Amino acid sequence: MAKERDRRIGEDQLVYGLPKRMAARATGKARESGGSVSGDPPYRPTPEPEEPGKHFFRTVHPKPGACEKCKEMEGIKFKEEPERPHPNCKSEIRKNEAKPEKRYFSGFLSGYEDNAVYQFWGLDTVVVTVTHVTGALASGVHVFSNRDGDRQSHILGGSVSFEFHAETDVPVFWSIHLIQKGANNTMVRYDVEYGILP
The missing domain is CATH 2.60.120.380 (Jelly Rolls)
Structure with a gap:
């Protein structure tokens, strides 16, 4: 009976909204397919494939009431998608084609x-x-x-x-x-x- 009780301890804990025993399998499948994984920070940029022969840059467009860090990024052309300065950043990042x-x-x-x-x-x-x-x-x-x-x-x-x-x-x-x-x-x-x- 003690062995049965030990096996069940922690099985009902939730990880990323799933029971602990199911979280590892679901996370592995999502990572393999390239999709987002529940629990991943929402501010982590997902790299996009570039089109050969074309050049792109990114611009940050802060929402009204944005923080000073977001406002400082406005107007700058970034070669790659910039990291957001904080986890709850709502600023829009646009991909623009650079015409030579x-x-x-x-x-x-x-x-x-x-x-x-x-x-x-x-x-x-x-x-x-x-x-x-x-x-x-x-x-x-x-x-x-x-x-x-x-x-x-x-x-x-x-x-x-x-x-x-x-x-x-x-x-x-x-x-x-x-x-x-x-x-x-x-x-x-x-x-x-x-x-x-x-």
């Missing part, structure tokens, strides 16, 4: 071995377009990137575009070096296009 802004550099190269170097922070793709303006038959250009090697082409009477890529989702440092490979009377125009996050 296009930026450009342009100029001219004239004469053999004339060159230009541009260094900047940008997203994962840089496009360099070179257009032949005037000059010798041997008009050409050499474009080097610190992230994706170099490209070369002859561009007599036309234009050519080179695309450089970096395997990243965040802005990186780029260095683009252009060298004109035509004769002294040759001129080319170049345009460097890249994106930045606002």
Whole structure:
């Protein structure tokens, strides 16, 4: 009889609203399915899968009567969902898509071995377009990137575009070096296009 009584002690205790003997099984199944578990703090952020090729930021929108900590977070762009400053936080956290802004550099190269170097922070793709303006038959250009090697082409009477890529989702440092490979009377125009996050 003592053994029977010992076995039942604590079995009627509630854990997360369930009898103790059932809580472990229910919690394990909910965690495996990726759902929320009763008893998890309501302020714990659940990570969302990101969409490839898109950039997002989060903003905090406090409700009327919010605390000072929540009000201080308003207007800040967060890369990841921020932790709430307290367990009963009712502020809304919105996911916003960051549309990259296009930026450009342009100029001219004239004469053999004339060159230009541009260094900047940008997203994962840089496009360099070179257009032949005037000059010798041997008009050409050499474009080097610190992230994706170099490209070369002859561009007599036309234009050519080179695309450089970096395997990243965040802005990186780029260095683009252009060298004109035509004769002294040759001129080319170049345009460097890249994106930045606002």
